[in-house]
Amino acid sequence: MDTYDDGTEDGAIGSSSSEKRQRSADGEERSDEDDGETAAKKKLRLSKEQSAVLEESFREHNTLNPKQKLVLAKKLNLKPRQVEVWFQNRRARTKLKQTEVDCELLKKCCKNLTEENRRLQRELVELRSLKRSPHLFMQVPATTLTLCPTCETARQRRPQIRS
DNA sequence: GATAGGTGGCCAGTTACATCA
DNA sequence: AGTGATGTAACTGGCCACCTA
Numbered sequence: 001m002d003t004y005d006d007g008t009e010d011g012a013i014g015s016s017s018s019e020k021r022q023r024s025a026d027g028e029e030r031s032d033e034d035d036g037e038t039a040a041k042k043k044l045r046l047s048k049e050q051s052a053v054l055e056e057s058f059r060e061h062n063t064l065n066p067k068q069k070l071v072l073a074k075k076l077n078l079k080p081r082q083v084e085v086w087f088q089n090r091r092a093r094t095k096l097k098q099t100e101v102d103c104e105l106l107k108k109c110c111k112n113l114t115e116e117n118r119r120l121q122r123e124l125v126e127l128r129s130l131k132r133s134p135h136l137f138m139q140v141p142a143t144t145l146t147l148c149p150t151c152e153t154a155r156q157r158r159p160q161i162r163s
Numbered sequence: 164g165a166t167a168g169g170t171g172g173c174c175a176g177t178t179a180c181a182t183c184a
Numbered sequence: 185a186g187t188g189a190t191g192t193a194a195c196t197g198g199c200c201a202c203c204t205a
Binding site: 037044045063066088091092095 | 180182
């Protein structure tokens with residue numbers, strides 16, 4: 001296993017679990033990696049350059065190993081924890097987007113199936129009415145009576161019923 | 164070898180804040 | 185200037201995998 005005792009400035013590496021355990025253990029809320037500069041640092045927006053580099057890195061690999069995280073953090077002058085959080089949030093956004101895309105796809109699919117179902121229902125009604133008047137049924141061109149592969153197979157397997 | 168405890172990573176959900184219309 | 189909507193940085197708790205004593 002990798003160890004993170006490599007002197008990260010604020011010990012933010014691997015903070016997600018150890019820090020949360022620490023927080024829950026002593027009841028400390030929102031310590032925000034208290035390293036002296038208390039309260040001064042609220043949430044800050046990442047710069048466009050930082051975001052761009054993170055995006056580029058995310059395109060290459062959407063997860064980071066500890067080493068990559070450190071390198072990236074150093075490069076961007078961020079804390080490793082910030083990089084880690086950014087990747088987590090980015091993965092969540094990607095997943096959400098993909099879910100939306102999938103949802104749209106399923107809606108389209110549903111619409112198509114509904115239309116197809118209506119069409120088949122109409123066809124069924126038509127065929128039933130034809131069946132009720134056999135003289136018309138026999139006049140129906142063969143092309144009108146083509147069956148889908150499943151039905152065709154079933155029809156062929158069906159034992160011939162003699163009247 | 165089985166087991167408990169520690170650690171770190173990821174995820175889903177939430178909160179807090181910045182920005183914009 | 186005030187405000188609601190939206191985006192996102194950061195947090196929280198839970199779960200899992202791995203390591204070690």
